Amino acid sequence: MSESLPNVTASNALYAQARERIPAATMLLSKRPELFAPGAWPVYFKRAWGSKVEDVDGNVYTDFVGDVGATLLGRADPDVNAAVRNVIEHGNFCTQNYPGEIELTELLCDIIPCAEQVRFARGGGEADVVAIRIARGFTRKDRVAFCGYHGWHDWYLSANLADDSTLDGHLLPGLRPLGVPRPLAQTALPFQFNHLQSLKELLESRPGEFAAIIMEATRHHPPEKGFLEGVRKLADEHQAVLIFDEVVTGFRMSLGGAQEYFGVTPDIATFAKTISNGYPMAAVVGKKEIMRIVDEQFISSTYWTDAIGTAAALATIKKIRQTGAVEYVWELGTELMNGLKEAISRAGIPADVQGWAPLSILAFQDENPDVAAAMKTLFVRGQLSRGFLSSAMHYMMTSHTREDIQAYLSACEKSMKEVKHSLDKNTLMEDIEHRPSRPLFKRLT
Numbered sequence: 001m002s003e004s005l006p007n008v009t010a011s012n013a014l015y016a017q018a019r020e021r022i023p024a025a026t027m028l029l030s031k032r033p034e035l036f037a038p039g040a041w042p043v044y045f046k047r048a049w050g051s052k053v054e055d056v057d058g059n060v061y062t063d064f065v066g067d068v069g070a071t072l073l074g075r076a077d078p079d080v081n082a083a084v085r086n087v088i089e090h091g092n093f094c095t096q097n098y099p100g101e102i103e104l105t106e107l108l109c110d111i112i113p114c115a116e117q118v119r120f121a122r123g124g125g126e127a128d129v130v131a132i133r134i135a136r137g138f139t140r141k142d143r144v145a146f147c148g149y150h151g152w153h154d155w156y157l158s159a160n161l162a163d164d165s166t167l168d169g170h171l172l173p174g175l176r177p178l179g180v181p182r183p184l185a186q187t188a189l190p191f192q193f194n195h196l197q198s199l200k201e202l203l204e205s206r207p208g209e210f211a212a213i214i215m216e217a218t219r220h221h222p223p224e225k226g227f228l229e230g231v232r233k234l235a236d237e238h239q240a241v242l243i244f245d246e247v248v249t250g251f252r253m254s255l256g257g258a259q260e261y262f263g264v265t266p267d268i269a270t271f272a273k274t275i276s277n278g279y280p281m282a283a284v285v286g287k288k289e290i291m292r293i294v295d296e297q298f299i300s301s302t303y304w305t306d307a308i309g310t311a312a313a314l315a316t317i318k319k320i321r322q323t324g325a326v327e328y329v330w331e332l333g334t335e336l337m338n339g340l341k342e343a344i345s346r347a348g349i350p351a352d353v354q355g356w357a358p359l360s361i362l363a364f365q366d367e368n369p370d371v372a373a374a375m376k377t378l379f380v381r382g383q384l385s386r387g388f389l390s391s392a393m394h395y396m397m398t399s400h401t402r403e404d405i406q407a408y409l410s411a412c413e414k415s416m417k418e419v420k421h422s423l424d425k426n427t428l429m430e431d432i433e434h435r436p437s438r439p440l441f442k443r444l445t
Contacts, residue, residue: 194227
């Protein structure tokens with residue numbers, strides 16, 4: 001490698017301390033350095049602005065990981081920060097309710113096809129919990145059919161009670177249901193994306209028992225023609241509430257989410273991440289006839305009422321709407337995806353670019369998953385040495401510029417050539433110091 005890796009001594013020292021005091025080391029497992037480049041990844045930041053990050057060792061990078069999808073307008077956006085400062089200065093929490101909740105509710109109902117009523121939360125996983133609770137309360141049924149990743153809570157992880165590998169095909173392999181009550185087994189059952197027959201057979205195997213069908217309308221691959229429409233039809237036939245998890249796709253694929261983009265309207269949808277540009281916030285939106293069951297349920301939390309998340313969401317969505325942010329990230333993301341495909345072709349490495357322009361995925365491919373992991377690790381290390389935070393996912397932000405894209409692609413050319421050189425010489429493991437990236441839920445020790 002021609003460029004040297006950044007010195008991350010301070011980051012590694014803090015991470016060693018965290019592993020002693022914090023179970024699992026990081027609060028968000030997606031921020032583990034083992035996912036990227038163990039020993040070389042800057043684990044802790046000092047400051048972040050726009051598309052830039054300065055780590056605790058003083059290294060500055062241009063970031064394409066994009067805060068795991070939570071930021072669309074770039075870090076420390078002045079308009080969002082100003083809205084947050086305003087509520088902080090006037091008191092962000094009170095015995096009474098913040099009137100901005102009503103304004104945000106009206107805004108969401110105006111732009112999201114399925115939204116007639118809204119409940120707020122502060123994270124995507126708990127928004128999904130609320131949606132499932134509402135669906136079960138409305139239908140008076142228990143079972144849930146699911147496709148995709150939907151968080152860490154019991155209702156979802158219970159799918160792995162019978163078999164630890166049930167969730168392997170739904171983004172995150174290796175999820176163990178330790179601590180999930182065994183009586184929840186068989187209450188959440190999976191179906192395959194783009195395989196309508198698998199859902200049909202599942203629903204027919206237990207007729208009249210499914211409260212909800214929850215799914216991501218897309219992630220790595222587009223829905224095949226008629227698939228989402230078929231899911232909608234099956235939900236109606238089996239009187240199950242159709243829930244779209246839009247935690248990742250919301251406000252990024254389209255202002256009204258994937259449901260607007262694909263023209264298929266669910267009964268309920270969940271939003272988080274991009275909704276508030278890095279401030280804690282989430283929303284459960286849906287049809288009034290279903291959502292009003294909350295009047296009879298206990299769904300309540302103190303910090304769902306703080307003004308910071310609400311003010312941040314209002315400022316974020318208004319700015320996305322007014323500035324054409326969605327169109328911009330589609331445009332830049334398309335340029336990035338095309339450039340990555342060309343770089344892969346020129347380097348001659350086994351890789352592919354998947355997903356959508358605003359959230360694309362660079363996938364290294366090999367029959368041996370250890371080789372694929374080693375290729376990814378070498379690529380990430382190469383990008384680090386050239387001043388970029390990079391991984392499999394590319395979340396576009398409006399703070400990215402065309403100059404950022406071109407500089408990143410230029411660095412990719414060099415990093416991919418290094419991967420090819422290591423493959424040809426069979427020195428992958430030596431070139432990454434025998435420290436490949438690891439699956440998300442592999443033990444740290």
